[in-house]
Structure formats: C-alpha cells, structure tokens
Amino acid sequence: MNISVWSVNQFLKLGDHVEGRDNRAVQKTVLGFMKLLFPTGEPTPEEFDEIVEYALEVRRRVKEQLNKRKPDEEYTCINMSYVNCRGEKVVVYYPESKYSEATQTPRKSADVEILRENAETDDFLLSGGLSGITEKSVPARDNKWQEKTLNILYGDTGYNYEVLFVGYMENVQVIESQEPYLVHSYQMNNLVRFAEIVAKTGDCKQFKLTTKTGETIEEKRIQESLEQLKAVLAEYAVDFEYTFSELIPDRFIHLSNGWEITLGRGLHIYQNQGRNYFLMGTYDQALKPCLECKIDYKRMKYRQNLS
Incomplete structure (x- = not known):
C-alpha cells in the first residue's frame, strides 16, 4: 500500500x-x-x-x-x-x-x-456543528476613545480589526501607517483587511503607508500589489499613497483625529495557520488565534498635521 x-x-x-x-x-x-x-x-x-x-x-x-x-x-x-x-x-x-x-x-x-x-x-x-468546542471569551468592544495598553496573550481569539481599530477611527480624514513587513502574501492580506476597515468607516479620505522594499525579485513585487490596492481604494474615494524606506524604527498607526496606535507586531498579530483552510479563523479574524503582543492607544501630545 x-x-x-x-x-x-x-x-x-x-x-x-x-x-x-x-x-x-x-x-x-x-x-x-x-x-x-x-x-x-x-x-x-x-x-x-x-x-x-x-x-x-x-x-x-x-x-x-x-x-x-x-x-x-x-x-x-x-x-x-x-x-x-x-x-x-x-x-x-x-x-x-x-x-x-x-x-x-x-x-x-x-x-x-x-x-x-x-x-x-x-x-x-460532538453533537453537531461547533457545539463541542469550548467557547472562548470575546474582548469587550467598548474601546472607543480610551487610552490603554492592550496585552494580547498567545492563543487569544476575538481580536479582529473591527475590535482593535474602528472605535478610534471616527471622524478620521487621514490615516498614516508605518508597516515594514509586507513581503509575504499573508502580510499583504492583513494590509488589505485593514484597508477594508478604512473603506467601511466612510470618513477617511487619505491613507498613507510607509514600508520597506523586499530584497529578492519575488519580494519586490510588493509594489505591484500596492498599485492594485491603490486602484481599488480609489473606487471608495480613498487616496492611497505609499512610500518605501529602510529606516522604520517602529510600527504605528497615526489618525488625524489625534490618536496614535503603536503595534508591537504591526498588523500581523495572528498565528500562522499554514495552508489548512479548514481551521477556524481562516476567513473570520475573530476566530484566528493570536500571537502574544502589545498594542498601545494614546492621544498624541502634539497633534501632527496629517493632511
């Protein structure tokens, strides 16, 4: 056999x-x-x-x-x-x-x-569906306008981008993100998921991204992907601008309403589930198990001009 x-x-x-x-x-x-x-x-x-x-x-x-x-x-x-x-x-x-x-x-x-x-x-x-799986607690969604440090533990679930960001994006005209690692397909997918949140809020008019260029020919195809994202966001009246820099000290999101979100792992807070497309969390971020990380939400002392 x-x-x-x-x-x-x-x-x-x-x-x-x-x-x-x-x-x-x-x-x-x-x-x-x-x-x-x-x-x-x-x-x-x-x-x-x-x-x-x-x-x-x-x-x-x-x-x-x-x-x-x-x-x-x-x-x-x-x-x-x-x-x-x-x-x-x-x-x-x-x-x-x-x-x-x-x-x-x-x-x-x-x-x-x-x-x-x-x-x-x-x-x-297993009595049918997912009834046999132990239910994990989902984080509270009343995170609007609170300064805080969010400590996510390894294996936590319930942290989709809506939970993490939407409460701080009201009346935001400009979003500036610094995200160095976009060379792998799952990293670009995370950026697209964040861009969906930007488009859904309806307030944002400009999305600025700073990232690093890749070292190999395959990795340098990132620019092609960013150009496609730019075209798609234009359909939602969002002007997407991207620049490349090798000097990116930290990963953060600055919002024109005065909030700064510092992300220890950037947008890539989820465990790599490989190519098993039948795992919970493959399509719903709230079911994805997280990596251990910390996210800080702070008001910028001196509000930057992001326009």
Whole structure:
C-alpha cells in the first residue's frame, strides 16, 4: 500500500489546540507508524485511532516541556484533541502529568478549573456543528476613545480589526501607517483587511503607508500589489499613497483625529495557520488565534498635521 500524507489526512481529524507545527509533527508520526505496522494492509478505524492518540501524546510531551521552560504564552495550547471513528472529540493527555496543576493551568495568567482524578470523562460527543468546542471569551468592544495598553496573550481569539481599530477611527480624514513587513502574501492580506476597515468607516479620505522594499525579485513585487490596492481604494474615494524606506524604527498607526496606535507586531498579530483552510479563523479574524503582543492607544501630545 502506498501510504502518503495525503492518504493519512483523509482519515485524520484533528481538533482543538493543534497548531501548524503540531499538525505536521502528528502527520509524520502517524505516517511512520502506518508504514511500520501496516506495510501491506490497512488498519481498522479503532487501530487508526490508537495510532493518532499515541502521536498526539508524544507531541503533547514535547509541548508541555516547552511551555514549562518558556516564560510567555507561545506553547500554552497543550490540550490537543482529535475526532475518533465514533465522532467523539478526545483530548489526549499523558499519564504522568494528567492531573498536574501545572498541566491543567498552562497559561501564565488564567483562572482555570483543575481536572481532578474523579472527573467522569476526558471525552465528549460532538453533537453537531461547533457545539463541542469550548467557547472562548470575546474582548469587550467598548474601546472607543480610551487610552490603554492592550496585552494580547498567545492563543487569544476575538481580536479582529473591527475590535482593535474602528472605535478610534471616527471622524478620521487621514490615516498614516508605518508597516515594514509586507513581503509575504499573508502580510499583504492583513494590509488589505485593514484597508477594508478604512473603506467601511466612510470618513477617511487619505491613507498613507510607509514600508520597506523586499530584497529578492519575488519580494519586490510588493509594489505591484500596492498599485492594485491603490486602484481599488480609489473606487471608495480613498487616496492611497505609499512610500518605501529602510529606516522604520517602529510600527504605528497615526489618525488625524489625534490618536496614535503603536503595534508591537504591526498588523500581523495572528498565528500562522499554514495552508489548512479548514481551521477556524481562516476567513473570520475573530476566530484566528493570536500571537502574544502589545498594542498601545494614546492621544498624541502634539497633534501632527496629517493632511
């Protein structure tokens, strides 16, 4: 039997907390066991589930150790799961740490109920749709006109651009953005998503962008993409101007109504989900898991002339 990653993925159904690197690691482990254990045949659905569970347990061991050693939130999504042949979502632990408080509260700052040894079950039935997925809290949207520092933790969801920016963009005629990294397709996509917010507000007449040029021929195609964005924004009566500079000290957004938004990661606050287009957040930013970052909202002491 010619076993490949593609054929494995026909049956492999991974659930919560399985991120890009986890997905690849589990795929390779499952593929290796399939070649070793079933070189000339196929496993039963139950045997395949056993292989997947073992692969997730091995990956979890790695991820838990990384989380214990890293001070930030990068490796806190350790409760990885899969959907078995009976349609049940199974969270995979490993015996030594299953009831450890450090394991059950992987986040550095969280109020999480600890799993005790008398817990009835680790699995629950997917009753349809997304009803089996634990609901995450969505950040409050009453952020209009407040000076604040927003600390986003690794794996947080609910932070689309509407939540982050719209409350500060009322009566804005000019927006100036400094965003050095636009050489990859996902970075340009983030810029387009922000441009959609600019167009939807209806107040902005001019959008100024400063970015860096790419070093390779492929990266230098950024100018072609920016020209296309310029043409599209013109249809919404927004004048889009862009300039290139190699001296960009920080990433920020200046608004002509007096607000300055400083972004530690720029517009690129989301985790890279690879090319798996069936993950939640592929099309809705509010469902995208975030990277750890900080965003500052401040009134400019000396209002700049952005016109």
